[in-house]
Amino acid sequence: MKKHLLLLLVLFGFTTRVTNSQPSNQIPNGDFEEWTSTSYKLPTNFSWSSNLEAIYRSGSSNVGQVPSAFHGSYAVRLETIGTETDTITGFLSNASDLKGPDPAGWKGGIPCAETPTGITGYYMYNVPDNSDSAIIAVMFKKNSISIGTYIYYIGGNKTSFSPFQFTFSPALSQTPDSVLIIFVSSDVLHSERGKPGSVLVLDSISFTGVSNQPSLLNGDFEQWSDYSTSPILNSWYSNYDNVTRTSDAKSGMYAVQLTTIAEENNGNFRLSAGYISNGIWNEVTQKMDGGFPCEIQKDTLVFWYKYLPANPDDKAMVNINFKKNGITIGGNEINLNAAIDYTLVKLPIDLGELVSDSAVIQISSSLWQSDTWADTAVSYVGAVLTIDGLKFLSTISTNVSYIKEKPQIHFYPNPLKETGIFELPPDLDLANMQLLFYDIAGKMVKLIPVKTNRLIIHQNDFLPGVYIYKFIKNDFILGNGKIIVE
Missing domain, CATH: 2.60.120.890 (BT2081, beta-jelly-roll domain)
Known part of the structure; x- marks a missing residue:
């Protein structure tokens, strides 16, 4: 692993527990939907x-x-x-x-x-x-x-x-x-x-x-x-002062946002990039511990991102390293350029003849450059990286649906007073599609199989309040939003 990657955990900090309860090859909380206060x-x-x-x-x-x-x-x-x-x-x-x-x-x-x-x-x-x-x-x-x-x-x-x-x-x-x-x-x-x-x-x-x-x-x-803490990203180590939940999501309700900020180091300026990882740096062995279980030989890491650097020379970073019996056997890394709108990234993975048993992902809102860079890079303060939908391509049940833009789904009137109408594109394949409603506590309160491109709901099916809706097809969220029921 490159030296600057090894230094990231030490110099940028990390926190919060990681659990490895997800199925093999599923990145734990890679959609960044799970947060806990x-x-x-x-x-x-x-x-x-x-x-x-x-x-x-x-x-x-x-x-x-x-x-x-x-x-x-x-x-x-x-x-x-x-x-x-x-x-x-x-x-x-x-x-x-x-x-x-x-x-x-x-x-x-x-x-x-x-x-x-x-x-x-x-x-x-x-x-x-x-x-x-x-x-x-x-x-x-x-x-x-x-x-x-x-x-x-x-x-x-x-x-x-x-x-x-x-x-x-x-x-x-x-x-x-x-x-x-x-x-x-x-x-x-x-x-x-x-x-x-x-x-x-x-x-x-x-x-x-x-x-x-x-x-x-x-x-x-x-x-x-x-x-009470602000919402903390589950299943990842993260900084507590510059990693936050955002509703500006590509899919689902939330994405993760990393911001580069200024801190003090013995009274002097110190840059701190927003940073998350599902591994943890071991100061004794000088290696990354942890990660999540996965058996990968060849695949593609895919995700969506937005990036607004404060300095045009800055770049964000996404790195993945694979291990076998605790030994690093390969990986890949990409530096992310500025992107105002959500941009799809496909990072190829090829471990040759080897098959991993675990992997560690690191994501940073600014790119480490030298041992003294963080002490002087004042112009880098304010860089904002937003990441969503982090997956292995092999685990996505409909790859085409994942990599294209979400369909335009409209609902009116909002607030809902008597009846409301969802309008879906006429050419949208409705097979296996469901419409789910959640209350503000996150509890699912209604599920409707989608059989038509013009779906009508009624006020008397809900208690007054705010609801989140999701259109789901084959475990992929095609659309989501908020409605108010009067």
């Missing part, structure tokens, strides 16, 4: 956490509520999860933005009208050999400028709540107007990664030296707020 809770006023990263990369949150409280009903639990080479440290803060290594750039916090002299609370931790420790950081601000930052470590094997108390030294020289608090489950300041399995539980956090606690502190963690 995950709900989680955070202490009220502590909205910045590692949960998004954890959910995208592992499928579950690593900061949450526990009933084993020192006082009251709840405490907060943070855990470092993952493996030694792919670790997600639990962190929680009342900040609104912690991007970048310089605390002066951290934003948010809560109002603070007094001058605290220290911080106290209760905690549990589970690392008896001192190979890891948790972090408590506090930063006070005045007129958005830091006037004092304090970092403390707690650790050990604390199986029951143990007290901690730290004095701010040097003491604050003036009264702040806000305070920002950070809790971290592992010592990421002295090691690149935390120790998987390190668990920090906190309760009854308060400031010393004040007559009243800040009103928004919520240091007893009794108040909690509900959160």
Whole structure:
């Protein structure tokens, strides 16, 4: 595999679980119809956490509520999860933005009208050999400028709540107007990664030296707020900040959209391409793990795409590599040029005499060019790649229907008041065609065999609401849309 392909996972990032439950030679969720939103809770006023990263990369949150409280009903639990080479440290803060290594750039916090002299609370931790420790950081601000930052470590094997108390030294020289608090489950300041399995539980956090606690502190963690992720692409690893679901689909209801964005790398500009893959980079072996099962010798990978690069020199990338017994045996790659409208791509596959047992697909919204390119390519920010209908040609039951434009299907009137009419092209083959209706929750509510090119539906067959319809023929979606029933 080319060097830039091997580097993509490391430099562009990846997340969310992959499952290999699809039949052989079917690309799992290659039509990008399956997405999941995950709900989680955070202490009220502590909205910045590692949960998004954890959910995208592992499928579950690593900061949450526990009933084993020192006082009251709840405490907060943070855990470092993952493996030694792919670790997600639990962190929680009342900040609104912690991007970048310089605390002066951290934003948010809560109002603070007094001058605290220290911080106290209760905690549990589970690392008896001192190979890891948790972090408590506090930063006070005045007129958005830091006037004092304090970092403390707690650790050990604390199986029951143990007290901690730290004095701010040097003491604050003036009264702040806000305070920002950070809790971290592992010592990421002295090691690149935390120790998987390190668990920090906190309760009854308060400031010393004040007559009243800040009103928004919520240091007893009794108040909690509900959160939910944006829809996450099932069966693929993906970035959480620049991979999204779009209804601008070639077929079905959804497609996947990848956007190249700007990020920070130690306070400096860093380009981050939208990226998805059904494999995962192994830092130890320097190889791609995972993928999906398929037995391929010769075939064609087909898909539809749109691409709007911000820089005309930029290109998107689709790569597929095949493996046998864990060894790469071949593949193919294509760089995608700008395309305003959906454009069909057919990528030939020929593994010679070999037959694969698995494959890994990687898709990126910008093309990797050099080791330093992402540090300077400001003009590439904003590239947008939309992909839909990713399949092996051998698995498509009607190849002709797949590679031609969808037929023009019209419905009127919309909203539906009494009767509505679907008009299909007179030359359209109706054999094995069905019309399906789904409610907004995704439940199929009606199925109609299509026997005529002019199909009438009635208002009294539906409850009032919004419905999605699909015309399906031999597992291929010929048309879809939305109707409103009054």
